[in-house]
Amino acid sequence: MPLTTPLTIEQLNAATPAEFVALLDGTYEHSPWIAERAAALRPFASLAGLKHALVSVVRDAGQGPQLALIRAHPELAGKAMVSKTLTAESTNEQGKAGLTDCTPEEFARLQQLNADYNARFGFPFILAVRGPRGLGLGRHEIIATFARRLGNPVDFEREECLRNIHRIAEIRLNDKFGVSPELGNRVWDWAEQLAQHSDPGYAERGELTVTYLTDAHRACAQQLARWMRQDCGFDEVSIDAVGNVVGVYHGQDRAAPRLLTGSHYDTVRNAGKYDGRLGILVPMAAVAELHRAGRRLPFGIEVVGFAEEEGQRYKATFLGSSALVGQFDPAWLDQVDADGVTMRAAMQHAGLCVDDIPALARDPARYLGFVEVHIEQGPVLAELDLPLGVVTSINGSVRFVGEVTGMASHAGTTPMNRRRDAALAVAELALFVERRAAAVPDVVGTVGIVEVPGGSINVVPGRCRFSLDIRATTDAARDACLHDVRTELAAICQRRGVAVVLDETMRASAAPSDPAWQARWERAVAALGLPVQCLPSGAGHDAMKLHERMPQAMLFVRGLNAGISHNPLESSTNEDIELAVHAFADVLEQLNTEPAA
Ligand SMILES: [Zn+2]
Numbered sequence: 001m002p003l004t005t006p007l008t009i010e011q012l013n014a015a016t017p018a019e020f021v022a023l024l025d026g027t028y029e030h031s032p033w034i035a036e037r038a039a040a041l042r043p044f045a046s047l048a049g050l051k052h053a054l055v056s057v058v059r060d061a062g063q064g065p066q067l068a069l070i071r072a073h074p075e076l077a078g079k080a081m082v083s084k085t086l087t088a089e090s091t092n093e094q095g096k097a098g099l100t101d102c103t104p105e106e107f108a109r110l111q112q113l114n115a116d117y118n119a120r121f122g123f124p125f126i127l128a129v130r131g132p133r134g135l136g137l138g139r140h141e142i143i144a145t146f147a148r149r150l151g152n153p154v155d156f157e158r159e160e161c162l163r164n165i166h167r168i169a170e171i172r173l174n175d176k177f178g179v180s181p182e183l184g185n186r187v188w189d190w191a192e193q194l195a196q197h198s199d200p201g202y203a204e205r206g207e208l209t210v211t212y213l214t215d216a217h218r219a220c221a222q223q224l225a226r227w228m229r230q231d232c233g234f235d236e237v238s239i240d241a242v243g244n245v246v247g248v249y250h251g252q253d254r255a256a257p258r259l260l261t262g263s264h265y266d267t268v269r270n271a272g273k274y275d276g277r278l279g280i281l282v283p284m285a286a287v288a289e290l291h292r293a294g295r296r297l298p299f300g301i302e303v304v305g306f307a308e309e310e311g312q313r314y315k316a317t318f319l320g321s322s323a324l325v326g327q328f329d330p331a332w333l334d335q336v337d338a339d340g341v342t343m344r345a346a347m348q349h350a351g352l353c354v355d356d357i358p359a360l361a362r363d364p365a366r367y368l369g370f371v372e373v374h375i376e377q378g379p380v381l382a383e384l385d386l387p388l389g390v391v392t393s394i395n396g397s398v399r400f401v402g403e404v405t406g407m408a409s410h411a412g413t414t415p416m417n418r419r420r421d422a423a424l425a426v427a428e429l430a431l432f433v434e435r436r437a438a439a440v441p442d443v444v445g446t447v448g449i450v451e452v453p454g455g456s457i458n459v460v461p462g463r464c465r466f467s468l469d470i471r472a473t474t475d476a477a478r479d480a481c482l483h484d485v486r487t488e489l490a491a492i493c494q495r496r497g498v499a500v501v502l503d504e505t506m507r508a509s510a511a512p513s514d515p516a517w518q519a520r521w522e523r524a525v526a527a528l529g530l531p532v533q534c535l536p537s538g539a540g541h542d543a544m545k546l547h548e549r550m551p552q553a554m555l556f557v558r559g560l561n562a563g564i565s566h567n568p569l570e571s572s573t574n575e576d577i578e579l580a581v582h583a584f585a586d587v588l589e590q591l592n593t594e595p596a597a
Pocket of ligand 1: 264
């Protein structure tokens, strides 16, 4: 609790430059120049706007002042102390945060990491030790982060230090303003609790894996349903015939078209805690706020926790959202998992009635549209130091598996100009894909699998299997890239005297955001006092399925650790999540006040 009166944005906006600097004293370590320059950027619309202005000042200052800022911080390892009383009780205090209670081994490890870090980077290791929830990281986490970041490239690590400095400043500003992101905390805690459920084989290792209809998966569904009912005040909560959790918060008029929103609660193997789940929990927090205030909007809100998006247990993906658009393919029911269990059997075991699946298709006339909140799963927002971004389009994609056939021959006796090397043809293709995709903005191409079956150290590769994945913001850009790749592949094969077979395994159309819905997210972000950043989504999302039936638009939330995803390092702060809840609530208010169409 702050001892003095909390600071306000109005006070900062009205202050003289000198007062402004004094009021922000201590936000950035020994670096009043940041506040001095930010003073000229006033007025600020919000605390989020102020934080962003401070971040911009540091970014625009260039590398010299940035390094000086990093060096103004004391070494983290300097705070480490060996515990004086290494009793059984104190060593068992796993939850205890901070570095003041190290074992001698931990202390020695920290000192070594610190020495290695300084030798490699020449600046001190900076970590926001209060962490993404503000409660403090444990010694374990601190040491693991230290060790991991030691392997970063220098420029990347300098940026990572700056991001941590901004997080430290953010927490200090919250203290000065006497604010705490209660809604962000709530969602963060839900995500943490939901992550307690994990499939066997992963749970034991502390890894998060929740695949379709496992015990952990069904426990997640039950948990979400309970929160919706008991903590959030949804009027109707059910688990549907494919395992989707559906919560409805009625509007004043139960017959009025509803807003549809949600995302998936299944995960990839060894996943992060936010992919998909954020898009269920953020709307839940917004509904809980409406319920708490006893408010009913002119429209209902339907939040869906989609049972399956990631295609981990069965080959089919987007099972949950496919059912809502009437595209659940009955043939999927005969797919088998790694243990030979059919999807049909898994569904029966879970008490789901497959006969009811066709009835899950939603009538678009009963919905205003679909919105989805999702962690970005990429580095764009982290690099721009922005907590939120508005999605312009979900990339269209196409995938192939291929095989080049040349001639296996003796590596010692086959002259270089007589070879028909299948692997080199694929190598050439991969380099072309890289060059061609990079030549156009928002096109990406990947050769993710390159394999020489039965390859040998002394044999020129006679066969080479490969994969090809091309994605772009528009189908036209994707197809143009694919056309050039096919042409080049034919030329490579002709020149090298090899043959190729290319099989298309997947094709998805780009899903551009509906302009009116994208504009609502943009207004919501602007209303928070933040710059509006639009970006395409490189990954597929449930929204691309709903896109086939109704207008859709997505909001992205910045990820920590440079936006890494499908990885346990995927993370988000209570502060960024709080902003996402506010943005979602703002969209609700816009729909509330917009004249009916
Ligand atoms: Zn996802």
